[in-house]
Each structure stands twice: as structure tokens, then as C-alpha cells.
Amino acid sequence: MTDSKIITQLSIFVNNEPGRLANIASIMKECSVNMKAFNLAESTEFGILRAIVDNPEDAYDRLKSRGIIVKKTDVIGVVIDDTPGSVIAAADAFGANGINIDYGYAYTGKTTAAFFIRVDDPQKAVGVLEKAGIRLITYGEI
Numbered sequence: 001m002t003d004s005k006i007i008t009q010l011s012i013f014v015n016n017e018p019g020r021l022a023n024i025a026s027i028m029k030e031c032s033v034n035m036k037a038f039n040l041a042e043s044t045e046f047g048i049l050r051a052i053v054d055n056p057e058d059a060y061d062r063l064k065s066r067g068i069i070v071k072k073t074d075v076i077g078v079v080i081d082d083t084p085g086s087v088i089a090a091a092d093a094f095g096a097n098g099i100n101i102d103y104g105y106a107y108t109g110k111t112t113a114a115f116f117i118r119v120d121d122p123q124k125a126v127g128v129l130e131k132a133g134i135r136l137i138t139y140g141e142i
Contacts, residue, residue: 005126010070033054036052082113089132094125109142112137
């Protein structure tokens with residue numbers, strides 16, 4: 001992680017069958033992996049648990065050592081308000097600068113709320129948002 005505004009997300013593959021999420025969650029607990037934000041997306045045969053966790057590098061290693069299929073992905077977190085249209089400014093800035101949003105999910109923390117977004121060029125996205133005056137969340141705020 002070279003930029004505190006680019007956040008490492010873990011993408012954990014979960015078979016799409018009863019009890020598999022509980023199994024993954026149990027392994028995460030045994031490995032002391034604390035999820036701060038997450039999203040579970042499904043497909044026909046498997047799901048993807050996308051999670052923002054404490055110490056993602058260490059969590060990645062611990063999960064891999066337990067046979068969990070896990071991948072690291074860079075995302076950014078746009079600080080949002082709990083009001084209608086709070087994602088418009090960021091989405092508009094991305095569109096105007098040719099940045100595609102692959103997916104996203106919201107998070108409400110102790111002191112702030114954020115919209116975690118996977119984009120095709122995280123470094124460019126950070127620059128675009130900063131230029132537009134849009135605040136980004138950092139690891140310390142999660």
C-alpha cells in the first residue's frame with residue numbers, strides 16, 4: 001500500500017452452498033481477521049466476500065495458509081453523507097474523467113461513512129477526486 005488513500009480489499013471465494021459462509025467466517029475468526037466492511041456477491045457456483053479488514057497483508061497470509069482462496073484488490077473509499085445524492089459528486093467526477101466504476105458498497109463506521117469503490121485506475125481516481133475536493137477515507141478512519 002503506497003498511498004493511504006488506496007485501500008487493500010480482500011476478495012475471498014466462497015462456494016455457493018449452505019454453511020460455507022459460516023465456515024469462512026469461523027476461519028476468519030480463528031485467524032483473528034476483523035472485517036470492518038464487507039459485501040457478499042453471488043454467482044451460480046460461488047460467491048465473493050469482499051472485505052476491508054484490519055492489517056490486510058497479514059490477514060491475506062493467514063487465510064492463504066488455511067487453504068482459503070483469497071485475492072488482494074485495490075479500492076478507494078469516498079466519504080459520503082447520509083443524505084440523498086451523496087455519491088453524485090464522485091460518480092460525476094469519474095464519468096467526466098473516463099473512470100469506470102466496476103462495483104462498490106457502502107460502509108458506516110464510528111465517525112464516518114464511505115462508499116468503497118473498485119475502479120480501473122485507483123491512482124488516477126484518487127487524483128480526480130482530490131482535485132474535485134472530494135474527501136477520501138484512509139485506513140486510520142476505518
